[in-house]
Amino acid sequence: xxxxxxxxxxxxxxARHAGVSRSAVSRAFTQGANISETTRQKIIVxxxxxxxxxxxxxxxxxxxxxxxxxxxxxxxxTPFRSKQVAAITENLLNIxxxxxxxxxxxxxxxxxxxxxxxxxxxxxxxxxxxxPTDIVEKCYNFNIPVVFVNRFYDKNNxxxxxxxxxxxxxxxxxxxxxxxxxxxxxxxxQEHSYSVSGRADAFVHICHQRGICVHKFCVPTQSYQTGYHxxxxxxxxxxxxxxxxxxxVTDLVACGIYDGLQxxxxxxxxxxxxxGFDDIEQASWQAYQLSTVLHDVEWQMQQVVxxxxxxxxxxxxxxxxxxxxxxxxxxxxxxxxx
Numbered sequence: 001x002x003x004x005x006x007x008x009x010x011x012x013x014x015a016r017h018a019g020v021s022r023s024a025v026s027r028a029f030t031q032g033a034n035i036s037e038t039t040r041q042k043i044i045v046x047x048x049x050x051x052x053x054x055x056x057x058x059x060x061x062x063x064x065x066x067x068x069x070x071x072x073x074x075x076x077x078t079p080f081r082s083k084q085v086a087a088i089t090e091n092l093l094n095i096x097x098x099x100x101x102x103x104x105x106x107x108x109x110x111x112x113x114x115x116x117x118x119x120x121x122x123x124x125x126x127x128x129x130x131x132p133t134d135i136v137e138k139c140y141n142f143n144i145p146v147v148f149v150n151r152f153y154d155k156n157n158x159x160x161x162x163x164x165x166x167x168x169x170x171x172x173x174x175x176x177x178x179x180x181x182x183x184x185x186x187x188x189x190q191e192h193s194y195s196v197s198g199r200a201d202a203f204v205h206i207c208h209q210r211g212i213c214v215h216k217f218c219v220p221t222q223s224y225q226t227g228y229h230x231x232x233x234x235x236x237x238x239x240x241x242x243x244x245x246x247x248x249v250t251d252l253v254a255c256g257i258y259d260g261l262q263x264x265x266x267x268x269x270x271x272x273x274x275x276g277f278d279d280i281e282q283a284s285w286q287a288y289q290l291s292t293v294l295h296d297v298e299w300q301m302q303q304v305v306x307x308x309x310x311x312x313x314x315x316x317x318x319x320x321x322x323x324x325x326x327x328x329x330x331x332x333x334x335x336x337x338x
Contacts, residue, residue, distance in 0.1 A: 009052045018046035066122040069097045069308065072113070074104045074128040078223075078252060079280040080295070081127070084149075087301035088125060095309060097122060104128035110135070117142070123308045126151055126158075129193055145311040147304050150195040150324065159307040161300060161322040163195060168277070168326065169202030171293055173210070175275050175328055176245040177335075183213040185234060185246040187253055191221045199277060200249050215243070219253065227253035231260020238272060245273030245334070251283045251292055252276075258288055258333065274333040289332035296325045 011025045018025070020043060027033035028043040046052075069092055075081045089099045100121075102112055113135050123145040126136075139146050140157045147159040178184050186203055189196050207214045217233055219226035227248060234246065234257065248254035254276030258268060268274050276283055276292035283290040303322050311317060330337070 009050045011052070013050055014043060014047050014052050017050055018043045066120040067096060067098050068121050069099050070113070070116050070121050070124040071099050071101045072104050072124060072126045072128045073101065075222075076101075076103055076105075079282060080250070080252070080278045080297075083280065084127060084297050084301070087297050088127075088304065091301050091305040095305065097305075097309075117144075122312055123147070125149065125304055125308065143315055145308055145315070147308050147311075149300065149304060152194045156319050159304075159311060159320055161303055161307070161324055163199065163295075163324045163326065165198040165202035166206075167323075168199040168293065169204075169206045171326065171328055172199075172203050172247050172275050172277070173206050175291060175293075175330070175334055176247070176273055178207070178210075178212045178244040180211055182244040183215060183241060185215045185217055185237070185243050187227070187230065187247065187249045187257075188216040188218045189220075189222045189226075189249060189253075190218060193222065196222055196249050200247070203247050215241070217246075222250045222253055224252050224256040227256020227258075228260045229256075231257050231264065234272075235261060235264045235266060238266070243272050245269070245275060248274060248276050250276060251278045251280045251290060254290055254292070254333075255282055255288055258290065268333050269335050273335060279329050283329070284331070291331045291334040292329050294327040294329050296327070299325050 011022050014025050015022045020039060024035060024039060025043055025047075027035040028040045028047075071085065071088055073081060073085055076085060085101060089101075092099045100116065102116065106112070117135075117138060121144055124139060125147050127149045129151065136146055136153070136158065138144075145159065146157075147161070149160075150162050151160075153160065176184060184207060186200055188200060204214050204216075215237065217230050217237075219230050230253075234243075237243070246254075246257060248257055254274055258274060261268060261272070261274075266272060274290065276290050277295065279292045279294040282288065283292045307320060307322070
């Protein structure tokens with residue numbers, strides 16, 4: 001004997017149970033909709049009692065608009081990226097959008113991204129280094145807004161927020177304050193990153209303009225482990241050529257360098273200064289007290305979501321480029337200013 005199929009609970013069932021109209025049920029689950037808190041709570045209680053689940057995809061199709069936003073990101077295991085993704089999702093949820101995160105490090109990312117285009121996405125936020133150009137073009141052709149975060153793109157059909165690399169390089173230079181005749185070091189990450197390479201190159205350029213010699217220490221990736229391992233090469237270098245300081249280009253690399261040099265009895269900042277970038281949580285830990293550059297993620301994601309929302313509401317608005325807010329954070333790995 002076959003079992004009777006379980007009847008799916010609908011919004012009509014919730015409306016009857018709560019003693020309200022079906023439109024009230026819809027408003028109760030719509031961010032910012034006009035409904036009293038008393039009625040909304042009554043509907044939520046009824047929905048929970050009946051086991052009702054909102055079908056957002058069906059609602060989007062019925063209403064001819066989407067509430068889904070794709071987030072294309074990579075290196076999600078790193079502290080900075082996880083903080084960034086958390087801020088994106090929180091800001092999207094606060095204005096009624098539903099984030100879908102796609103890890104572009106996956107070998108199946110491009111196929112999965114093509115699948116997402118079939119779900120009437122409201123827009124995309126791109127934090128990964130190499131978004132497929134043809135996908136971005138498809139979004140443009142389908143009138144799907146795209147916002148790039150610190151990512152290069154040679155056309156003007158996306159919203160962008162990006163670092164001013166010259167400002168970054170100058171800020172780090174001013175934190176280290178090398179004088180004529182001194183040399184500095186910079187970490188050269190071989191794994192491509194538009195943002196990391198841009199800030200490193202700008203720092204090197206400013207040093208050369210000021211007559212400061214720069215030594216590059218090459219690492220394969222921007223990780224704690226590569227920082228820890230390159231510390232041996234930095235140690236060997238400073239035995240014959242002292243360095244005023246090291247620009248580690250990310251806090252994670254800087255923490256690795258810090259531990260590697262401390263293990264070799266190099267005192268920071270007396271023997272060599274160290275500056276990171278991003279101001280991740282670990283930078284402020286008592287073990288490091290790392291001087292760094294604040295890459296304001298909360299402010300960044302507020303700007304990103306506002307740009308996306310504005311373009312969704314008005315596709316004719318001119319495309320904008322917003323400069324990322326940064327600030328120096330002086331802790332204990334740089335020498336006192338006075």
